[in-house]
Amino acid sequence: MRLLASLLLLAAPFAAHAKSPLRFQVSWANPMDGRVVLVISTTGTPEPRFSISEGLNTQQMFGADAEGARSVSIDGSTLGYPRRSLDEVPAGEYYVQAVLNVYETFHRADGHAVKLPMDQGEGQHWARKPGNLYSQPVKVKIDPASADVVKIELTKTVPPIEPQADTKYIKHVRIQSKLLSEFWGRAMYLGAIVLLPDGFDEHPNTHYPVLYYQGHFSPSFNAGVGFTTEPPAGGGGGGGRGGNQNGYRFYQDWSSGRLPHMLIVDTQDANPYYDDSYAVNSANVGPYGDALTQELYPYIEKQYRGIGEPWARSLYGGSTGGWRVLALQVFYPDYFNGAWVACPDPIDFSAYSLVNLYLDKNAFYAASTWKEVPIPMERTADGKVLSVMEDAVRFELVLGTKGRSGEQFDIWQAVYSPVGEDGYPKLILDPRTGVIDHQVAEFWKEHYDLNHIMQRDWKTLGPKLVGKLHFAVGEADSYYLDRAVRLTEKFLESTKDLAKGPYYAGDFDYGPGMPHCYTGNPHVPMIVSGPTINQRLMPLMMDHMISTAPAGADTRSWRY
Numbered sequence: 001m002r003l004l005a006s007l008l009l010l011a012a013p014f015a016a017h018a019k020s021p022l023r024f025q026v027s028w029a030n031p032m033d034g035r036v037v038l039v040i041s042t043t044g045t046p047e048p049r050f051s052i053s054e055g056l057n058t059q060q061m062f063g064a065d066a067e068g069a070r071s072v073s074i075d076g077s078t079l080g081y082p083r084r085s086l087d088e089v090p091a092g093e094y095y096v097q098a099v100l101n102v103y104e105t106f107h108r109a110d111g112h113a114v115k116l117p118m119d120q121g122e123g124q125h126w127a128r129k130p131g132n133l134y135s136q137p138v139k140v141k142i143d144p145a146s147a148d149v150v151k152i153e154l155t156k157t158v159p160p161i162e163p164q165a166d167t168k169y170i171k172h173v174r175i176q177s178k179l180l181s182e183f184w185g186r187a188m189y190l191g192a193i194v195l196l197p198d199g200f201d202e203h204p205n206t207h208y209p210v211l212y213y214q215g216h217f218s219p220s221f222n223a224g225v226g227f228t229t230e231p232p233a234g235g236g237g238g239g240g241r242g243g244n245q246n247g248y249r250f251y252q253d254w255s256s257g258r259l260p261h262m263l264i265v266d267t268q269d270a271n272p273y274y275d276d277s278y279a280v281n282s283a284n285v286g287p288y289g290d291a292l293t294q295e296l297y298p299y300i301e302k303q304y305r306g307i308g309e310p311w312a313r314s315l316y317g318g319s320t321g322g323w324r325v326l327a328l329q330v331f332y333p334d335y336f337n338g339a340w341v342a343c344p345d346p347i348d349f350s351a352y353s354l355v356n357l358y359l360d361k362n363a364f365y366a367a368s369t370w371k372e373v374p375i376p377m378e379r380t381a382d383g384k385v386l387s388v389m390e391d392a393v394r395f396e397l398v399l400g401t402k403g404r405s406g407e408q409f410d411i412w413q414a415v416y417s418p419v420g421e422d423g424y425p426k427l428i429l430d431p432r433t434g435v436i437d438h439q440v441a442e443f444w445k446e447h448y449d450l451n452h453i454m455q456r457d458w459k460t461l462g463p464k465l466v467g468k469l470h471f472a473v474g475e476a477d478s479y480y481l482d483r484a485v486r487l488t489e490k491f492l493e494s495t496k497d498l499a500k501g502p503y504y505a506g507d508f509d510y511g512p513g514m515p516h517c518y519t520g521n522p523h524v525p526m527i528v529s530g531p532t533i534n535q536r537l538m539p540l541m542m543d544h545m546i547s548t549a550p551a552g553a554d555t556r557s558w559r560y
Contacts, residue, residue, distance in 0.1 A: 112423030364434030474514030
């Protein structure tokens with residue numbers, strides 16, 4: 001109670017000093033639902049809408065909901081980031097721009113109607129989402145002490161994105177998902193970018209193993225380093241105009257036949273909450289785990305001659321992709337044969353970065369009898385704190401209420417939480433005070449705490465994971481993600497005790513002094529990014545597949 005009372009006192013000064021009479025009136029032509037983001041910037045280049053981030057170089061923003069409206073007002077009572085209110089914006093000349101992140105109404109199968117910003121092929125980013133409205137940047141004098149009304153008109157619309165073209169090696173897949181369409185009450189699609197092996201056309205009867213790369217949405221093939229036929233400027237194959245060096249090196253190795261002949265699949269599953277789904281079944285986001293393993297991946301394997309058997313499927317990825325990799329291997333242990341997990345999002349919620357969701361009362365402050373210390377969220381490799389939890393969560397709250405920011409904490413909440421009474425994700429913590437809801441945390445634990453689930457189910461799950469789990473993380477991970485990996489290692493190494501079940505027989509790689517995401521070194525096989533992610537991992541995955549293939553499996557025809 002003492003902590004809660006203190007937090008209320010901390011919030012009181014904000015409420016008391018929010019007195020600026022200055023007002024911004026943002027308007028547009030037709031009634032719409034959405035979130036208006038007003039950006040106040042010290043520079044006009046880039047456009048203010050592209051200058052917002054959680055980093056130290058961000059500009060100022062304010063946010064307001066629009067409910068079937070043609071305008072909203074932003075004034076001294078409107079919450080902002082990084083400054084909380086207009087009162088805290090120094091008087092002066094600024095470039096001002098506003099964006100309306102348009103919401104669509106979904107009538108879900110659970111009976112709830114929710115208004116959310118559907119991805120439009122841009123990777124769930126409000127500033128460049130096709131169909132969103134925005135204003136031309138204008139330079140204006142701002143004085144929070146004045147009663148001026150600054151009128152902003154949204155006269156422009158972000159245009160559609162041109163689809164990517166297929167090439168010899170790269171193919172684009174998009175299918176309608178029956179499972180997701182039923183859940184969301186409208187047509188929903190899954191996509192992927194497929195990298196075909198060298199010699200695919202010349203070997204029409206050959207079937208291939210598949211490597212399922214997991215990560216954030218990317219408009220072009222990513223898989224850690226990209227894939228480009230453009231040599232980097234100034235060398236690496238005769239000039240060129242801006243090719244990615246790592247991606248070009250990968251292309252050279254791929255097209256020369258120096259790498260194992262496999263399919264690589266880069267999943268695209270952006271949705272109304274985020275640029276990817278976290279690849280699991282979720283009460284709020286939908287049955288993405290089943291949709292991937294029952295609809296998208298079988299379609300790809302049939303279309304592009306995958307072997308189509310569990311022994312010939314591997315997973316790899318880092319950060320969000322690292323969490324996805326482990327989740328897919330844990331929840332679908334018979335479907336995949338190996339998970340290379342790098343710098344994963346928290347895989348144990350007692351190490352939710354620096355917060356213990358099960359024991360801590362508050363996610364913003366480490367409390368004692370006399371002190372309340374802000375909890376860090378991001379650091380540099382040498383320990384400099386760049387952001388704290390309160391700051392990061394408020395950033396998302398300004399971008400969207402009800403978990404609709406399209407950002408990191410909100411997607412964790414959307415994926416892991418039960419549905420609230422209003423149809424939106426139940427809050428894991430109060431975004432204004434940081435107070436943790438431990439009932440929601442228990443739901444998270446039983447359904448999505450991957451370390452807990454492995455411990456709870458090891459007797460039956462363990463035999464299916466032996467030899468399949470490989471981890472890497474920097475010891476100075478920027479978001480403190482190494483803490484949850486350490487806890488997971490502690491459990492998995494304890495499986496040497498025969499009473500707990502089979503030994504997991506995997507490995508952990510820690511990068512001394514390395515931030516997010518750890519890139520490994522020439523003597524360590526695991527890597528998430530850098531010039532040789534695929535070059536290092538593919539031979540390891542191939543060897544594992546061959547050594548675990550069942551009798552009679554085709555382990556030769558694709559090794560031409």
